[in-house]
Amino acid sequence: MSILVVGSVAFDSIETPHGRVDHVLGGAATFFSLAASYFTDVRVIGVVGEDFTDENEAVLTRRGVDTRGLEHVEGKSFHWTGSYLKNLNEAQTLKTELNVFETFAPKIPAEYADSDYLFLANIDPVLQAGVRRQMPKVKMVCGDTMNYWIHDHRENLNKVLIGLDALLINDGEAKMLAGEDNLMRAANKILSTGPKTLIIKHGEYGATAFFSEHSFGSQNGSGKPGYTSVPFRAPALPLDAVVDPTGAGDSFAGGFFGYLASQPEVTPAVFKRAMFYGGVMGSFAVEKFGTERLQQLSREEIDQRFARIREISHLD
Amino acid sequence: MSILVVGSVAFDSIETPHGRVDHVLGGAATFFSLAASYFTDVRVIGVVGEDFTDENEAVLTRRGVDTRGLEHVEGKSFHWTGSYLKNLNEAQTLKTELNVFETFAPKIPAEYADSDYLFLANIDPVLQAGVRRQMPKVKMVCGDTMNYWIHDHRENLNKVLIGLDALLINDGEAKMLAGEDNLMRAANKILSTGPKTLIIKHGEYGATAFFSEHSFGSQNGSGKPGYTSVPFRAPALPLDAVVDPTGAGDSFAGGFFGYLASQPEVTPAVFKRAMFYGGVMGSFAVEKFGTERLQQLSREEIDQRFARIREISHLD
Numbered sequence: 038m039s040i041l042v043v044g045s046v047a048f049d050s051i052e053t054p055h056g057r058v059d060h061v062l063g064g065a066a067t068f069f070s071l072a073a074s075y076f077t078d079v080r081v082i083g084v085v086g087e088d089f090t091d092e093n094e095a096v097l098t099r100r101g102v103d104t105r106g107l108e109h110v111e112g113k114s115f116h117w118t119g120s121y122l123k124n125l126n127e128a129q130t131l132k133t134e135l136n137v138f139e140t141f142a143p144k145i146p147a148e149y150a151d152s153d154y155l156f157l158a159n160i161d162p163v164l165q166a167g168v169r170r171q172m173p174k175v176k177m178v179c180g181d182t183m184n185y186w187i188h189d190h191r192e193n194l195n196k197v198l199i200g201l202d203a204l205l206i207n208d209g210e211a212k213m214l215a216g217e218d219n220l221m222r223a224a225n226k227i228l229s230t231g232p233k234t235l236i237i238k239h240g241e242y243g244a245t246a247f248f249s250e251h252s253f254g255s256q257n258g259s260g261k262p263g264y265t266s267v268p269f270r271a272p273a274l275p276l277d278a279v280v281d282p283t284g285a286g287d288s289f290a291g292g293f294f295g296y297l298a299s300q301p302e303v304t305p306a307v308f309k310r311a312m313f314y315g316g317v318m319g320s321f322a323v324e325k326f327g328t329e330r331l332q333q334l335s336r337e338e339i340d341q342r343f344a345r346i347r348e349i350s351h352l353d
Numbered sequence: 354m355s356i357l358v359v360g361s362v363a364f365d366s367i368e369t370p371h372g373r374v375d376h377v378l379g380g381a382a383t384f385f386s387l388a389a390s391y392f393t394d395v396r397v398i399g400v401v402g403e404d405f406t407d408e409n410e411a412v413l414t415r416r417g418v419d420t421r422g423l424e425h426v427e428g429k430s431f432h433w434t435g436s437y438l439k440n441l442n443e444a445q446t447l448k449t450e451l452n453v454f455e456t457f458a459p460k461i462p463a464e465y466a467d468s469d470y471l472f473l474a475n476i477d478p479v480l481q482a483g484v485r486r487q488m489p490k491v492k493m494v495c496g497d498t499m500n501y502w503i504h505d506h507r508e509n510l511n512k513v514l515i516g517l518d519a520l521l522i523n524d525g526e527a528k529m530l531a532g533e534d535n536l537m538r539a540a541n542k543i544l545s546t547g548p549k550t551l552i553i554k555h556g557e558y559g560a561t562a563f564f565s566e567h568s569f570g571s572q573n574g575s576g577k578p579g580y581t582s583v584p585f586r587a588p589a590l591p592l593d594a595v596v597d598p599t600g601a602g603d604s605f606a607g608g609f610f611g612y613l614a615s616q617p618e619v620t621p622a623v624f625k626r627a628m629f630y631g632g633v634m635g636s637f638a639v640e641k642f643g644t645e646r647l648q649q650l651s652r653e654e655i656d657q658r659f660a661r662i663r664e665i666s667h668l669d
């Protein structure tokens with residue numbers, strides 16, 4: 038099964054307690070694509086400038102990612118400059134240079150029309166909605182967003198949320214979206230107005246999925262018994278060095294959705310395993326700067342880490 | 354098996370977004386005793402003033418807690434006033450009136466001499482060390498501490514830590530104690546200089562146990578194979594109403610240590626289950642103000658919640 042992802046492909050300049058890097062390949066769609074590429078076929082839609090080299094693109098194509106939807110235009114690529122010196126758990130944005138991303142208008146190549154799954158990474162909800170409309174037949178749509186869209190573009194965002202099978206956001210975003218400080222109540226409020234399933238990411242503590250009665254079995258109207266009101270919490274792997282947290286959430290999304298897309302059916306058991314694979318890919322992403330660690334993993338390493346996360350969290 | 358706990362028995366005045374209470378029964382030893390009482394025999398050592406009523410004491414004795422070590426002296430009981438209005442995850446102390454607690458000198462009644470386990474709740478490490486010395490034959494000693502002792506009484510604290518089978522502290526305390534921001538490295542540093550096992554409590558995200566080669570099997574020199582370098586992470590239960598977080602950590606400790614003490618042997622499997630029972634008792638504690646929720650639970654309710662925490666975190 039194939040996943041179509043739309044989002045940012047960018048350069049990041051990052052400083053963390055472990056060092057600094059300048060203009061390394063980054064962007065939500067990049068991290069997502071690389072992480073998902075270990076599980077399923079991935080097709081990316083984004084825009085880059087003239088500074089985006091063949092070698093940059095090869096990072097994606099070497100992992101089998103289809104980059105025919107990566108538009109090359111005049112100008113410079115999106116460039117984010119951030120620091121984790123004060124707090125490894127929260128990026129401090131020093132500079133955002135949107136460049137070619139400012140006028141990004143996603144175009145879906147004809148070859149992508151038969152994509153089975155759709156991931157709407159964190160971009161303007163108007164663009165997310167536009168892509169969604171052009172892909173009416175996908176089996177499942179997941180998406181991300183951020184504080185800026187929640188705070189200043191709520192109406193547009195709401196139109197996207199209502200069509201999502203799963204929304205993936207972090208604690209702060211969930212609380213802001215619901216206007217509610219308790220995570221469980223925030224989750225129920227969000228589920229009552231939008232996505233069928235909500236995944237809240239807790240950074241180094243893992244992630245929790247909150248389900249609604251529409252979480253399973255409604256996509257094909259078969260009404261198969263899958264409803265559960267019990268959330269599912271997947272731990273993150275305690276790491277002795279978080280070199281660069283950039284892209285951890287997007288890598289979680291890639292591991293999560295990539296695994297889901299690789300399975301014949303999305304059952305509660307498959308969903309739970311997907312949460313673990315999300316944690317696995319997030320844990321790899323932060324071990325080196327940028328996308329370096331995600332570029333050359335083996336499925337064996339991935340499954341070893343899956344087993345380790347199981348080991349640290351299971352009674353038997 | 355019996356646990357001896359030494360620590361504060363106090364009155365708390367608390368405000369949270371759910372309301373406020375004045376002079377309700379509290380204190381680390383109180384929460385610990387009530388939580389542990391559902392698993393094993395508990396004996397408490399503490400000091401209270403003339404404002405401590407028979408009804409206050411009956412809260413403990415109704416749960417079978419042995420209060421012969423609860424010293425009654427002239428003056429007022431320890432009184433803590435705190436607020437969670439700004440942040441439910443971190444108490445803001447408004448007033449600390451030590452009163453009779455200021456000159457607390459723990460005395461161990463003869464009837465307590467045969468206690469099997471010892472819990473040193475958060476008090477002056479000099480007092481913790483004194484109690485420890487008087488109980489040389491206990492099978493296992495666990496303890497707690499707080500920022501103040503870590504920061505200003507480090508040498509005294511170090512003498513306590515080195516004799517602990519398990520230290521239970523929260524994220525901030527662990528980072529401060531190790532002088533290290535990464536939890537895994539902080540844990541390894543703490544384990545290299547002090548306790549055999551370290552449990553770091555993450556509040557609403559659960560708790561992680563970090564083990565050393567001395568964690569299992571060393572207490573009786575049998576060298577049984579129990580060593581694991583793999584941490585164990587137990588989730589907290591997502592709750593839709595945290596009414597009053599006071600005592601959550603002490604209740605975790607009570608559930609954890611109470612369950613351990615109820616088992617014939619402390620194996621890795623038993624330890625993991627104990628972490629879950631810690632989470633169970635912590636989750637009950639915060640559902641009502643003060644100790645109210647811990648006063649009349651049933652073992653059935655406790656085991657139901659254990660099963661629920663298992664359900665939200667296990668793949669199958």
